[in-house]
Amino acid sequence: MYRSELFIFEEDKPYPAVIRNYNEDDFDELIAIQAECFPPPFPTELLWNKEQLHNHVTFFPEGTLCIEIDGKLVGSLTGLCVEMDIFSTAHTWHEITDGGYVRNHNPQGNTLYIVDISVRPRYRKFGLGKLMMQSIYHIVIEQRLKRVLGGGRMPGYHKHAVELSPQQYLDKVLSGDLQDPVISFLLKCGRKPVQIVDNYIEDEESHHYAVLMEWKNPFL
Template identity: 60%
Template sequence: MLHSEFYLFEEEKPLRCTVRNYQENDFQELIAIQSECFPPPFPDELWWNVEQLSSHLIHFPEGAICVEVNGELAGSLTCLRISYDPAHPHHTWEEITDNGYISTHDENGNALYVVDISIRPKFRKLGLGKLLMQNAYYVVIELGLDRLLGGGRMPGYKKYAENLSPEEYLKHALSGKLKDPVITFLLRCARTPVTILPHYLEDEESLNHAVLMEWKNPFK
């Protein structure tokens, strides 16, 4: 199981940081983090619930990762293994994750799939999202998988939808003409776009679109 302790810096102040696998006694804080990260109009029924979090620990505890800062739970990343065929990339979040319960986890799958990543707003300047993503890459390497995948929301898209298709919006993000809070973050984490996923998730800000983005195992 994962457990790593080190220090991060907020300006000149060192902060003790721990990356580990989350456990049952973390559930209420994990749900609270979701409520802070995805306020309305994001539907609250899409926040984690205790049954989903319990299912994560049953099906793939190695993919249930969290980070603490000075003893306070600051964020989490959840993933599962899937069998991925690059010739058929399209899917929805609900079908690939069993609506967040990850009973679709395939212990023989060739790819790691990110179900969710959430960082408490007050900790976002510390680079914890990128840190959690790096730990997910370590899981890919340790298990000898081909790649990491995940659908990235496009929360900035609604403002541009009258003038840009989702594909055009992505091209603008890739060229630096605009910054999307999620897509640009994933690019900074070394993820690369594969395709647009329409009807990926009920998400008003993204008009239900997402970008499938991958990180390929450099040792494969």
């Protein structure tokens, strides 16, 4: 199981932090974090429930990460393994994650697929999402998986959808002309765009589009 102890800084003051696997004792806080991270109009039925979280820690506990700062749970990242030769790149979040229940986790899969990453808004300035992403890269290397893959929302797209296609919007993010809260973050984590997928998830801000973002294991 995974546990990494480190410090994060607010200005010049260090705070002890831990990245570890989450467990059943964390479920209530994980649900609260999701509610903070995805307020309306994000569909409430897409937020975690305890059955989903139980499946996460049962089917693939190595892919369940959370981060604590000074003992407070402030973020999480969840993944499952899939065999990407089986799936075309044109899939939905619901199809590839089993609606978040991850009953389709494949222990022999070659790809760690990101189901979700969430950080409480108050703590987003600390780069915690990037730290958790780096931790999942460690797990991919340790388990000799080929890559990390996941669909990144484009929550800034609705501001430009009248004049830009999804591909044009992505191109402007890649050129630095626009910043997107999710896609720009994933780029900074070392992920690269593979393809735009429509009807990926019910998400009005993204007009239901997502960008499949990949990180390849450099040792394979």
